[in-house]
Amino acid sequence: MSQGHIENRTNPAFYVLLICLVVMSAGPIVLMLANSFKLNVDITSPTASLFFMPTLQNYETALCEFLPYDPEHLRRCDPTFGRALVNSLIISLVSTALTLVLGCMAAYAIVRFRFMGRDAASFTTLIMRMVPPAVLLVPVFGIWNEQFGLDGTRSGIILVYVAMNLPFVIWILQSFIVQVPIQLEEAARIDGAGPFRVFFLVVLPLIKPGLAAAAIFTFRVAWNEFLLANALSDRNSRTVPVTIVNSITEYNIDWGVIMATGMLLAIPPILFTFFASRQIITGMTAGAVKG
Amino acid sequence: QMPAAVYEPYQDVTLVVNFPAHPHYDAAMRVLPLFTEETGIEVEVDQLQYLRMRERQTLELTQDEGDYDLIAYVVFSKADYVFADQLHNLARFFMDPSLADPNYNPDDLIDGYVQNIGVAGGTKGYLPGPTGSLFGIPFGSETSVLGYRTDIFEEHGLEVPETYEELLELACLIPELEPGMGGLASRAASGHQASHAYLLHLNPLGGGIFDDNWEPIVNNAQGVEAAEALKSIVDCGIEGSTTFGPSEAAAAFAQGQYGMFLDSIAFAAGFEDPSRSTIAGNVGWAMHPMGVERASQTGGFGLAIPRNAPNAEAAFLLMQWLTSPRIDLMIAMEGGNPSRFSTYQDAALNERFPYSATFGEALRFADPDWRPIIPTWGEINADLGTTLSQVLTEGVDIQEALDGVAERARGIMDEAGYYAWQ
């Protein structure tokens, strides 16, 4: 019943503010986009203006292996981008899905059950989030290699991403699960659902906004993570962020290509965000309980 | 031509090599298919950004069985890898008649490079000497040279500087002659970049980081002079140049904002590329100017064979092939950095890259000891770099700053055990 709000006549100041904010937020990205269509000589020029000859050269470089022709400015095509893209997609999606499922199960346990070691579990989880990846790198590499035999595999990377993101997901979802009216769970239990079905059939659908927000973030981390991916992946499982830094050598920051690759690289997470953020909707529990 | 019989035993091998993302290696990779063609050995290249490559190698080399047969390493990795006994001593291969090419002509390799990059175990541990031996072969190495704007120099009738006095004078004269233009483009950003720029001047001006007993001497008169030189160069640069890394410095020069540029030869090609540079055709090259001595920086990459390489012999064959005179030239023609004097003298190459002869000449003065290649260097370097950054941006007193660096460096060295024998 709560759907038709009275539309406030929106203040014009709201739109002005909104436009300012959009400019602030998107400005750097627009600049990036613009630069991705420039030659380096234009990018680093202190005098170049808004007007420049757009060129697709940078994109040609980034995507050379997919092009039916050989771009003439390019002397050699790095053939790993496509493979890295596939790896990145698989690793990010799988690890996001796993993290969410495992994470919200754990969060649910912590929120809804009283059991021995509950606070300890919850606190430890948070602590684990605090360790910087830089110091984990060497132990993780050693353990993955020598003890798990997972080095160079996608599963190895997925494992570490899931572990790294779990504390975040567990903590953030806790606060969303708390808000699900407990009466719904009670109703489901009366209807004969065991704890798992209560969770998957009733709780999970209702924390969609929280899940979506967590998913956006988890996906983003998995998609952009660099340090561990570099250490744990081999040629075949390497992800895009690792390949992109190849364009940054000490002597030569290939601005155009980096911006182009950066833009291309941002497309999957943007699409992901776009669809995930549609799940952030209001009124999930409208009409559920009276009170 | 090497008889194919040498390669026969390795027909089924696929070599995995680890290369940095670097113009020289890009050039090498364009030539690489020829190797497979000639020898039947497959090669897979794993290319990474050079710092990442180093990180990965560090981890990889501790394994029992490694992934890589042949690695390219950054010069300062030499100390770590050799110390941890992770590289093959190349003597083992050069002694093996079934592997070593009699026409390899090692004398032709640029000594400065070999000493700096390839040899370990001699003087001070990281330099050549009676106790030293060879662990790697330079491949994609660089040295410092002076680039200048021929058009500007011509217009104002300027002489190409031969000595540091001339250099420093010009560095501050150009901004006066050409308002808005900086003198000498230099790195200056906090940390490694500032330190690097400082070291560029330290040796030519007669200074050094340590004396022969590992006592820090950065704070002696020469050290201070080098810092003053750096400061005056940066001060006579364009606004904001204190944040420049090499790419910004190069970009500023390429945009015509500087009259001179003193850094690695690796930048030369970029200045001639109109998609990156507005000054193509107007760049002249000269040797690194002389202070009390001529000493150009050396650095870059070398090739080595890890101890845990699955196919060490075949890897050696590839290494030898890549650094042979014929292929060295071929790679140079593709835009790589030669490792051999003969290559620099090659007429065809000079025709293609007119500055090659100058570079070859500069390399005769390549200094392998412009900074220590020891495990504690990373920390000292970072400290030196941040302290110099404070000198450049906050006007901290130079002597005081360098005294501090020396003191802390001594502490670091002490802890690492360098004074145990005293």
Add this chain to the structure above:
Amino acid sequence: MNIQAANRLTPYMFLAPAAAVMIIALLYPIGYMVYASFLDWNPSQRIGEAEFIGLRNYINLWNSDSFWESFWVTIRFAALVVSLEMFLGVGLALLLDRQLRGMAVLRTIFILPMMIAPIVVGLMWRYMYHPQVGVFNRWLNDLGFDTIPFLGDSSWAFASIVIADIWQWTPFIFILALAALQSLPSSALEAARVDGATGWQQILYIKLPLMMPVLIVTCLLRLIDAFKVLEVILVMTNGGPGLSTEILALRISRTASEFRQLGEAAAMSNYLLILLMIITAVMFVYTRLNDARLARIRAAGARAAQAEEEAV
């Protein structure tokens, strides 16, 4: 509210998969790392080869000026960044919590900064802060002002990384705050409107209190992450000028990879860990105490009520 007599194992079953993953892939390596902090260990060694040196790493750090300088830079950075981001992120969420056409696109735009690879973000900002080429200084120039040494002066550099971080991470708070907002019971808001609450009052008295659980966790998580920011600053300033932007995470990563002293890096991150644990524990204890206090008040009220009822 729950009966958990029937199946005491249930919570453990829910927890088990996540716990297993975290123990294997996180706790175990962390154990190594804690152990490593007592070692003189360089990454070319295996852990067994490293020398045990007791607390020396900790003592060295404790006596190191630059460590403390980094430490304070980190604290300043985290405090500033997190409070500004919370403010902006929550504000933005409140602003955009309405039905407008194209809202999905608008939200995506605001989330965008978080989605760009950190290295690219760092480069972009370095580019924008560039003394000649950067947009900011070029605007200043065009408007006739002096240029600003965004990255070349220690205070400006600090401000610059704060701005970049806010730009990049406000979306994090924004998404979570938005999700929290959208999960609010709409009926309470309707009641507030009827009760005469203005927009601000609804925010202050209804929305914010109801979002609080999410906001607290968000703030905590962001704080933790702010202590771990690395790539963007690395690319932008590499910690400079001087040590003005060298936050601990950067120092840790450099100690591990540049200085190759894993033991010291581990000790440093343990210091950081201890600090964060203290912050978290304080928040934990505070909320617990608060809850307990409220419960006590209510219990007292209830007892009084019961006593009265019995007396009647």
Add this chain to the structure above:
Amino acid sequence: MPEIRLENLRKAYGPVTVIENLNLTMDDGEFTVLVGPSGCGKSTTLRMIAGLESVTGGSISIGDRDVTRLDPKDRDLAMVFQDYALYPHMNVAKNMSFALRLARYPKAEIDSRVKEVAVTLGLDQHLDRRPGELSGGQRQRVAMGRALVRDASTFLFDEPLSNLDAKLRGQMRAELALMSKRIQKNMVYVTHDQIEAMTLGDKIVVMRGGEIMQAGTPEELYRRPANRFVAGFIGSPTMNFLSAELQQEGDALFVSGPGFQIPLSPERTQSLDGRKDRSVQLGIRPSAFAEDDGSGSLTLPIVLSEYIGAQSVLMSELGGQSIQIEISTAAPIPAGESRSFRIDNEELHLFDPQTEAAL
């Protein structure tokens, strides 16, 4: 306190129209009760008056002011929500005082008002509980309290007593009646309780499927329902409906059906002139039956008998159609017997079978 006028009010959720062309004026100080079957649009109407639901068409004005697009906070009204809508994070006292605190009432006054209302509602023991720690009825009382502490010019109540026990409900009803007399504010009240509707309302509005069927005083509705629907809806137990025909015998008009033939009064006969031999719907309230001693017109078999203290509800049959009878009796009437009843002519309601309008 000015009058509220709804003009051509329309509300649709997408394709579903739930309020259709509603016209209603609630006079200054009037107590209006909305009744109607579940889902007929009572809450929606209330929420539109409150400004919580956007209006699809038509207009709402309070006094001379068109408030159709005004924000709830500017309409100066208090409301009890059907689903309570308590603030989950505030205790009972805070819930009740929220509006007053927003309006910056002095603290002492807030406290005294809250205290007073809480005592009336029997909530004074629970003032520092959160809603989650209350029983259903207690929550509803908090919702009620939140409106009662206020000074608004209009009060909207959406089934405010549905979850209270009879006694409390009686008290609250009395309280509301008193209040409505005392403060003379506009009150709009939704209820399913006949007694509430009858005793509280100055005017009762019967709705059905988003339309108003009849609006008038309680007695009007009970005595002169405008159509079959209102007749069936008002009064409990509900009116019995029988298919019948109007038959003329001489001057007299009879309603007759299988098994019965009841003469109509002369006035009735006159007004129904021209309808003779037409079929009609005959409505008789269960309470219209009175036992008589055999002289009455109807003898009915008792099929089922329910005794609810001092009163009996009987199920019977008339011409194959089952009817309900409610009479006061001292003792239960056993099922299976037959009894004789009479019906007052005034209590006969006739409706057109097609239009369902009263004749």
Add this chain to the structure above:
Amino acid sequence: MPEIRLENLRKAYGPVTVIENLNLTMDDGEFTVLVGPSGCGKSTTLRMIAGLESVTGGSISIGDRDVTRLDPKDRDLAMVFQDYALYPHMNVAKNMSFALRLARYPKAEIDSRVKEVAVTLGLDQHLDRRPGELSGGQRQRVAMGRALVRDASTFLFDEPLSNLDAKLRGQMRAELALMSKRIQKNMVYVTHDQIEAMTLGDKIVVMRGGEIMQAGTPEELYRRPANRFVAGFIGSPTMNFLSAELQQEGDALFVSGPGFQIPLSPERTQSLDGRKDRSVQLGIRPSAFAEDDGSGSLTLPIVLSEYIGAQSVLMSELGGQSIQIEISTAAPIPAGESRSFRIDNEELHLFDPQTEAAL
């Protein structure tokens, strides 16, 4: 279907005890109705039977099985929650079929059951709406439907009809009565509606402050309330209570107070022997008054008169205490007059003023 036994049941929330030592047996197939003032612990009792609330003390058994610590899903019961607790992300059909789907009923059967119940509840038009798009009463019906489709051995209803209109409520009541006859399952039903309690319950349990005041058949409770509380709680309008004294005059015993003196029957006199001259509480139901022609014992002034179709509720005064009278009248009785009434001796209830127990 086996009997449910609550033994020494106790429930406390921290320091607040809400159920105190409850003992109750609900027989196999019995329809038990819980009534009591708001907040007395009805819902809590129901929820403990369901297994949703942990038990602080005592035990619950169903048949021979002690279920005190059993999970709800293993108790085989269906429940209508007071606050509905609908699954907001499922449409009406999904809500109703959830339990059946969990139990893996064949799809065709699920569909037919849901369809059937939905028709009964008048929800068949709304099967694919989400709860958020329903009116309050429609939601309550969905909650009801969710229980009705099930095959459970015990049904728990927590005020399931409170938000429905009279007509629908009547239908549903009939439906429930039928169902309880037909399927002979245990039903426990919480309501505030007297009619529901009286007509549906095989047994009514009156609670107050977490304790049982009286349990028995509806007639028992109405005719022979065990104490003043039950007497006041059952019956609507509520019983009038007057402070009085027992006075003996000769053989006859009188209850008398200021302004009245009513003789007691000889049986009564006998059973009250030994109490003479003691003060008592006299209870008279409003419906116990009957008009007579002046010969009666009481002449009362009519202070206020409310006419609610076929019946009048009168406010009067007796010895300074206000009383309520309900009588059937054809026409409204004007206030201000005085009328004469008689009271059947059977309808006089006497209570001990201290213990409140019936005498």
